[in-house]
Amino acid sequence: MTETLHPELPLERSSALDPPAELGILRETQPISRLRYPDGHLGWLVANHALARAVLADNRFSNRSELMHTPVRVGGKAVPPPPAAKPGMFINMDGPAHSKYRKLLTGQFTVRRMNQLVPRVEQIVADHLKAMRAQGPGVDLVSAFALPVPSMVICELLGVPYEERDSFQRDSKTAFNLENDFDEVMAAFERIEAFVAELVRRKHGAPGDDMLTGLIESGELTDEEVTNMGLLLLIAGHETTANMLGIGTLTLLEHPEQLAALRADPSLVDNAVEELMRYLSIIQIGPTRIALEDLELGGAEIKAGDAVTISVPAANRDPNRFDRPEEFDIHRPATGHVGFGHGVHQCLGQQLARIEMRVAYRALFREFPDLRLAVPASEVPMRDQHAIYGVQSLPVEFT
Template sequence: MSYPMTRQRTFDPPDELFDDPAPVRPLTFADGHQGWLVTGHAAGRAVLADPRFSNNPRRMHPLLASRRLPEGEVPPGFFLRMDAPDHTHYRRLLTGQFTVRRMNLLKSRIEEIAADCLDDMERQGPPTDLVRSFALPIPSLVICELLGVPYEDREQFQRDSSRLLRLESSPEELAATVGDLIKYVYTLIERKRAEPGNDMLTGLIGGGELNDDEIAGMGFLLLVAGHETTANMLGLGTFALLQNPEQLALVRDDPSVIDNAVEELLRYLSIIHFGPMRTATEDVTVDGTLIRAGDCVALSIPAANRDPGRFPDPAVLDVRRPASGHLTFGHGIHQCLGQQLARIEMRVAYPALLRRFPTLRLAVPAEEVPMRTDMSIYGVHSLRVAW
């Protein structure tokens, strides 16, 4: 099957990723030390699935570790940066909270949240910033539901969460915001001990296997991982669809394409643009290349998701494409725990937005949309739209 659409520079990874066809190639990091860059889909899966590659910053080169976590230390409960068996222990406890029943129950609440956001947009009228009025509130409020944030706290919780994505936020402001959110999670834990609810924090507390530091670390991980990436996908995905009107019309008018559309947008946009990072704990051969113990490996998810050996005509967007198998949610033991929730949010949000506002359009020229291009996340800082 071919996908005869034009290549669009705004959404494409750098050409340099494709200049060398080798799926594993040498990479010189900013401080001059040598490592490896993985761009092939099969090689990327192999690295992510191999326990001989560590995700712990303490095993990394100091420069890279400092970019991952301050002082290279892993906070209690922040199992995203741990290896087995610690990772296995924490993930098992949290997996029990991501039940199919809870995710199914959340779908109707997500539909309500999306409808409320759209009602507010309609009342306020165009133009509006879709990120602040739609893309950010939906995952932020869903996380409130998961963590059991009281209604009276949700407005402040959303404000603090949104500051994590603001273009104008300084490093000092971001650090202060992180501190405020972690303090709030501790406060919330105290409330849940006194007044248990039907939420994840209550479930983690009730299990009796974790102390407050561990629960707070897991709660903050849920907050960051649970709203930031989904918010970026909702904003950037809408931008991509607005630049591809035929694809937008399919998502708006044909309910049968939405599952494939979400997977294709995840593949096409990737949003995690540098990393994940791994360190070899022993000599490992990947796709014929010997990676020595102690070598750092950077994976390019956008390049892996544009690998023509895995996805035909990978540089074009087609929402009918069966794009399962992409690496946007990772692979192996660190594959995103909340991926099904993110999918539900996107499956609800995109059609709801496009059906409510069938004439949705950019309110600024595409080249003036402020893009988020920091070290790891690719997205839009704002997306001014009209209808």
């Protein structure tokens, strides 16, 4: 195959709700192509759905952090090679080590267990909508609703005092901003780790009915392992869902005919959530996997040690998998998207995220039938240079 070399991962968008146009061209002309990583490594970029799922489901590809090459610059600089994952950092492990930690959490995230949380999620949503109405007639939907709802849910689930949320939310925002200096990013992660470590220490003397206490009382984990597992869940549990609630609301407001259909038939919300996950694909810089052996992928000869970065936005707009993929259509059967990943590392909390989005979107548009943007859509500030895409803020108005 003819190898086109891309000097960097395409991130520049011409439209707030669409992925970089270059990704679409790549998907149609060269689904797997050469990518130069900022550290000089020569790896690969996957831009279609079938190859994305193939990589994510293949145990010949590793997610171990010490093998990784980062496909973007942080603070304008190449990221140094990361160390091996700390105990409990299971998303950066393979095989038995990954399975050990994930198994301990799987029972906490079953569909049945998550469904039991629905009444509490509904109450949290209702409380924030009530406060939003009292604050109105104009608010920033991110700070008033999209961020606090999933933050409160994950805090309650883990046993994190919600009144202590400001520090980890601030540090989480710092950690995912690619424009920040790398040392600043790492310092933010270290502060979150210290925050959770102190919380774990306190749990020994004051256990609760929460996930951190459950992990401690399992007797199978050290405090360091519980801390790092809690750190992953805390960050992932609010950062991704908060961004989906913000940019998902913008998307629905910008597609009034779709919003009208959702209001007319609230049962469409399940499908709407899947379509929003597909259409928006907020994970914009990966995932990346490392080949553990020589292999063939889509006509390309992958060598052991090669990094392969998957473009989720490109895969989820693949016309070979989704009919009219550039259109937002809540009637579409959007199952099969890779917004939550695929394979053994598929998002552990995806059922919780779905429940939060279903409850939040349904209640938001029911309680505020005239919700509208307070500024032109072109003036909504976007998180272009963040690992997780979304809106920085979303000024809205209502009567």
